[in-house]
Amino acid sequence: MTASTPGRVQSVETTFEVLEYIRDNEGAGVTDVANALSVSKSTAHGHLSTLTSLGYVVKTDGTYRVGLQFLELGHHARARYNLYEAAKSEADQLAQTTGERCQVMVVEDFRGVYIYQTAGEKAVQTDSHIGSTVDLHCTAVGKSYLASLPAADLEAYLEDVSLSARTEHTITDREAFLEELEKIRDQGYALNLEERITGMRAVGAPILTEGGDVLGAISVSVPTTRIEDTVHESDLPEQVQRSARVITIKTTYS
Amino acid sequence: MTASTPGRVQSVETTFEVLEYIRDNEGAGVTDVANALSVSKSTAHGHLSTLTSLGYVVKTDGTYRVGLQFLELGHHARARYNLYEAAKSEADQLAQTTGERCQVMVVEDFRGVYIYQTAGEKAVQTDSHIGSTVDLHCTAVGKSYLASLPAADLEAYLEDVSLSARTEHTITDREAFLEELEKIRDQGYALNLEERITGMRAVGAPILTEGGDVLGAISVSVPTTRIEDTVHESDLPEQVQRSARVITIKTTYS
DNA sequence: AATGTCGTTCGGCAGAAGGGAACAGCCACT
DNA sequence: AGTGGCTGTTCCCTTCTGCCGAACGACATT
Numbered sequence: 191m192t193a194s195t196p197g198r199v200q201s202v203e204t205t206f207e208v209l210e211y212i213r214d215n216e217g218a219g220v221t222d223v224a225n226a227l228s229v230s231k232s233t234a235h236g237h238l239s240t241l242t243s244l245g246y247v248v249k250t251d252g253t254y255r256v257g258l259q260f261l262e263l264g265h266h267a268r269a270r271y272n273l274y275e276a277a278k279s280e281a282d283q284l285a286q287t288t289g290e291r292c293q294v295m296v297v298e299d300f301r302g303v304y305i306y307q308t309a310g311e312k313a314v315q316t317d318s319h320i321g322s323t324v325d326l327h328c329t330a331v332g333k334s335y336l337a338s339l340p341a342a343d344l345e346a347y348l349e350d351v352s353l354s355a356r357t358e359h360t361i362t363d364r365e366a367f368l369e370e371l372e373k374i375r376d377q378g379y380a381l382n383l384e385e386r387i388t389g390m391r392a393v394g395a396p397i398l399t400e401g402g403d404v405l406g407a408i409s410v411s412v413p414t415t416r417i418e419d420t421v422h423e424s425d426l427p428e429q430v431q432r433s434a435r436v437i438t439i440k441t442t443y444s
Numbered sequence: 445m446t447a448s449t450p451g452r453v454q455s456v457e458t459t460f461e462v463l464e465y466i467r468d469n470e471g472a473g474v475t476d477v478a479n480a481l482s483v484s485k486s487t488a489h490g491h492l493s494t495l496t497s498l499g500y501v502v503k504t505d506g507t508y509r510v511g512l513q514f515l516e517l518g519h520h521a522r523a524r525y526n527l528y529e530a531a532k533s534e535a536d537q538l539a540q541t542t543g544e545r546c547q548v549m550v551v552e553d554f555r556g557v558y559i560y561q562t563a564g565e566k567a568v569q570t571d572s573h574i575g576s577t578v579d580l581h582c583t584a585v586g587k588s589y590l591a592s593l594p595a596a597d598l599e600a601y602l603e604d605v606s607l608s609a610r611t612e613h614t615i616t617d618r619e620a621f622l623e624e625l626e627k628i629r630d631q632g633y634a635l636n637l638e639e640r641i642t643g644m645r646a647v648g649a650p651i652l653t654e655g656g657d658v659l660g661a662i663s664v665s666v667p668t669t670r671i672e673d674t675v676h677e678s679d680l681p682e683q684v685q686r687s688a689r690v691i692t693i694k695t696t697y698s
Numbered sequence: 699a700a701t702g703t704c705g706t707t708c709g710g711c712a713g714a715a716g717g718g719a720a721c722a723g724c725c726a727c728t
Numbered sequence: 729a730g731t732g733g734c735t736g737t738t739c740c741c742t743t744c745t746g747c748c749g750a751a752c753g754a755c756a757t758t
Contacts, residue, residue, distance in 0.1 A: 191684070196492060197456050197743090198490065198494040198497065199459065199490050199491055199494045199747095200745070200746080201453050201455040201456060201714095201715065201716095201745090201746080202455055202459045202491065202494045202498075203494060203498065203716095205453065205456045205459070206498050206500065208602075209517060213504050213516070213517055213520050214514065216524070219453060219735070219736075220735080220736055220737085221734085221735065221736080222589055227591055228718060229716075229717085230717045230718070231717090231718090231735095231736080231737085232715095232716070232717065232718080232737085232738080232739090233715075233716050233717075235736070235738090236458065236715075236716080236735065237453055239452060239456060239737090240452040240453045240456045242459065243452065244456075244460055245553060246460065248553065252724090252735080252736080255521070255524065256517050256520055256521040257521055257525075257552060258518070258521045258523075258550070258559070259552075259557075259575075259577075260514050260517035260518035260520075260521055260575075261518035261521060261522055261557065261574060261575030262467075262518070262574075262575030262576060262577075262692070263463060263514035263517075263518065263575070264512070264514035264515035264516070264517065264519065264575065265512055265515075265518065265573060265574040265575040266467050266575070267510040267512045267513075267514055267515065268512065268515055269573070270470070270509065270510075275563075278562075279536070282533070282536065291753065293706090294600065296566060298502055298512045298513075299502060303512045303513075303515065305515065308532075309529075319459065319519060319523070320515060320516075320519040320672065321512070321514075321515030321516030321517070321519040321520070322516060323513075324587070331605050351673065353673045358548070359535045377607055383479060386532030400535070410598075412597065417744095453714090453715070453716095454713095454714070455713085455715085455745095455746065455747090458746095472706090473704070473705080474704075474705055474706085475703080475704060475705080483747080483748085484747065484748045485704090485705080485706090485748095486706085486746095486747070486748065486749080487746075487747055487748075488745075489705070489706065489707090490747080491727090503701090503746095506704085506705080512722080562741095632731070673736090
């Protein structure tokens with residue numbers, strides 16, 4: 191970050207750069223961090239030792255790694271949404287019956303965040319995991335969510351972000367996107383036809399409150415090569431929607 | 445923290461104090477934080493706005509809350525242990541068949557950390573959740589772990605911590621504790637007889653590698669009032685041990 | 699309309715974070 | 729076993745910056 195706005199605490203920004211670096215590199219040493227962030231060794235060491243003394247970083251075999259203490263912050267943030275507990279078992283069930291990957295998403299700062307993810311027997315590895323963020327406009331979960339949003343909020347979203355292309359199938363035209371959302375509203379579920387990752391499709395449905403407000407969304411992703419089989423074997427859209435409804439009921443009475 | 449050791453970055457310590465405060469208070473405002481931490485409003489504001497711009501804190505309805513971005517750090521730390529994926533489904537199953545609460549623990553800095561927790565039908569609410577830390581000496585998971593530790597590591601642990609009493613049943617005597625561990629080694633599982641929370645018992649078993657190294661532990665907690673029934677209905681120690689063994693196998697081939 | 703509370707912004711100063719170099723500890727390699 | 733090169737760690741010094749206090753602006757409350 192070159193342009194640091196006044197009133198911001200720079201060392202905090204540095205610390206999180208350090209954290210993100212050792213996260214993305216599965217642990218690192220002092221010199222390593224110093225070089226990567228272009229700071230002196232003493233600076234890197236200062237941050238790492240501070241974080242270690244706070245318990246947010248652990249040092250094992252001479253390499254610094256992200257500590258489990260972040261689980262407490264992370265899980266706490268997740269618990270606020272009152273979705274995790276209810277959605278977990280439904281997602282597990284969905285993954286088991288379909289054999290594919292299932293994810294539960296909520297939205298923060300106009301970005302989709304997976305608060306839970308579970309893999310069925312046949313599920314392929316993807317880049318997404320618990321805590322990772324995705325664009326809303328090119329995912330089944332994201333489109334389900336947007337389609338359930340009040341008009342004003344949807345407007346605010348479209349003002350804020352751009353429908354940037356992730357693959358050749360991503361919907362980037364605003365009008366086409368609004369039509370897509372309309373369609374999703376009508377049918378009650380969203381499809382992702384390789385709009386984020388080539389070769390991967392997904393079926394998603396919004397998770398609503400009893401009052402109709404959208405809390406998040408749930409989806410099942412399937413490789414395109416298997417999508418026909420999966421849809422035939424089990425009516426995927428229907429199953430995903432049913433799971434979403436069950437989660438609504440569970441969250442209401444808890 | 446009054447005594448700040450040289451070489452430590454103070455603002456990082458402050459930032460995490462801020463984070464922990466807004467976590468423990470389910471969100472807070474600037475003035476609130478400033479008063480609680482005895483810093484000026486501008487300082488609190490600086491930290492909060494920095495954290496917000498980094499996405500680690502979100503501001504909704506004028507209150508700052510812990511952001512979901514910590515999930516990415518937390519889940520990443522958890523994934524390192526290669527236990528979560530394998531243990532999750534086993535824990536779920538254990539919770540379902542017993543109807544009680546089941547938890548999976550690993551150890552970091554001589555503290556037990558719950559990397560997963562799931563509640564069965566009858567499970568009572570406790571103070572523990574994903575990410576929370578517990579003493580090793582007064583929990584079924586912790587004792588299972590310690591009992592499986594090489595002698596040298598156990599020695600290091602006993603040097604480092606004190607067997608402080610949590611309830612009247614906590615084992616605080618070193619000799620008695622070593623005997624307890626011996627017994628646990630013999631029988632292959634650990635019991636917690638209200639040693640951490642009055643009224644709560646638990647059965648735990650260590651999760652080992654094929655080579656015999658201990659990775660963590662799994663346990664089922666049951667209120668004392670129900671323990672007789674549960675143990676009779678299902679041979680709890682046997683079930684917990686079986687789950688632990690299944691996790692070993694799963695982690696080996698993944 | 700007035701008062702209290704809150705969040706935000708603005709300078710000024712002191713303290714602290716960062717840089718660099720020197721020290722120490724470790725492993726590998728010869 | 730000795731040596732070289734790599735680490736991590738510590739030290740001091742400079743200067744930058746994070747902290748404070750106060751003033752401002754935005755609300756809500758009475």
